[in-house]
Amino acid sequence: MLQPTLKLSGIPTGGSFRPRHGRNLLSSNITRILVNVPTAIAKMLPRFTAPRGLASSIRQFSTSASSLAPREGPAPTRRSTTATLLNLNNSQKPDTRRGDAAQRIVQSTRARQDASSANIYALTEANKQRRTAEEYMKDMPRHWVPGDVYSPHDLSGAEMEKTRKRNRRRGDVIDALGIRPQDHYKNFSMINEFVNSTNQIMHGRVNGLRAVNQRRVAKMVRRAIGMGLYPSTHQHPEMFNRKWFPDQRQAPGRWGN
């Protein structure tokens, strides 16, 4: 048998296997370490001697024993059977000449650079597209629920713009919650919902409250201001904080939540 076979789990062995850098599996120290072949086994296996005609093809920059590995020379005068068989594996390799190693290093580095720059380009493009898609998504604020019915009009920009705008309150909030507003005169977040930025009580039409509840809410606001619990010309300072430092809303306990 000319070609030694080595059984390694998960790695094709025998004549068909060649490590990536063109080195012979058995004679390359690096490969041996990489594939974790015990040195003892490797020593037991037969080694090749380089055919005489290939002496000229020994690579200049290589110090490892792999330089002795047979490879197709420029013009071998005579070929041994072994070499011919081994060369079957190297048949796709271009002719190597003196100084090729340096050239190959340059080439592989360049290829690697090209690949990585192509990769970076693809990533940048994907990121750009994702960002554009996210920008478009900002113009589609509608939250859909299974069971919703839509027509082409509902997907239009005009309709989406309407969805984005805060809807006018429909129905009476006080009735829906079933509360007595007078009981909540100390609840400044609730008062804030019924007054504008300069602390004027909102109109019932804006609030969407029925007349009775509007009177109750107005009484609640006036009571809070009269007792000095709520400012009369600006929003409550806690509301400022909520507006200008929204991150603090996350702080537990700060707003009573």
Next chain:
Amino acid sequence: MASSVSPGAALLRSSRLFAMPKAQPELMTNTLASETATRNVPQYQAITSPLSSREKGDWGLKRPLPLKQTMATTTPLVKIRQFDSIEKITDYGSAADHVMSLEKFGEMRVAMTVPVPQSRNIGAFASVEHDPLRSVFEEDLDILTNDRSKEAVAKRWKFNGPWLAMLSEGEFKKFMRKQVQPRRSEFRTYLREVLAQKMTNEARHKAREDGSTAVTTTTAKDVTDAEYDHFVRTLRDSRAELYGYVSDFLDLPPVTQVGVADAIYAKANSEFSPYGMNGPPPSHPSAGIGYLRTTAFMENHPVYGPQEQKTPTLARIIRPRHKNAQANIGVGGFIAEIPAGSNEFTKRMLGGRYGSAHHTIKGVQQLDLDTYGGAKAYVEPSKAVVNSRGSVVISTNVAKEDAKLIADEKKGFRSIYNNKEIRRTKAAAAEEKERERAAQLEEAKRPETDILGSSETYGLS
């Protein structure tokens, strides 16, 4: 009857205009959408008019509708919000949204089914009765009477009382104030009757145990105040039993589970209701949108024969997935549920032991900016359910590849049908013959093997 009114009134009464149904009240389904957004449920009757009349603006209304709008559309359908407003105009709008959705829904051919909550769909609870594909038109499910028997309540969809879980705090208080409080004394009488019945049953049971035939029947009048008070106190400890009496008295929809202990009681004492988990629908569970009873039919292709799957529908990917929310797909104008499980509409899992590296459709992960008209994908609509808010929720399955191919071919996008005669060259025929001969030789050469087992076949030597 017609003789009792004036001829003009009789004419009006028999006219089609007066046959127009009143607008349905708006359901609180679309609180986030705008005023002009398409509602989940139509509110107005859609009307149309023949071309010859439409050309004159004649829609059978008090005044003609503007030709500029009504003639410049491919869908001449309008809804009338007000026949005659205070500004002396007819307030109308296009009804194409709901009419076209209805038409598309019909084309999809999905059957209306009763809802089946997920938790009931597994393990011991799963049974034929809870088949997720049961039609709402099944004889035993489509109960229209006010029957309070246990079996009927479990299947009824219409109740006099509200679905309490859906009421807001204010609505609940109003319900208590207006409908429950005035009936307190009536409920006490009802409880006395219940107790009397209970005592009679106990006496009958005891008599049977003792072997005697004399049974004392208790009536509501015989129940003493002390007995009644004791009964009410015991009821306070048993919420499920009390809810049973309250819901029977107020005709409330059944609740599937109240608590862990109550669930055991409820399991033993009440039937499973398809609407117990999420509430009964506000309309008939078919919503009148489809009358198909089953999806258990096969489609037949004129050339390829009976098909395993129905013709898939092209779904629009309305919104890509966002954070934890799944992508939304639109099927025939309805936002539908994406196919269950890990599939091309869900987030792609990167290999791994538990994830499947399925292919994700463009437009699911992020908005598809390349495809003209937006990303679309085939799905197979499987069933439709009317939820407690009155919306029609369509469930979908993943469409199979061959179904997609045939659907594409029907539309003329692809060509897969090939009826050309199979021609063989002389060389190919000879080669085949040669191959056959080689196979025969190979067969002849093969040594006959012992079919009995040996140590070798067990891998011992």
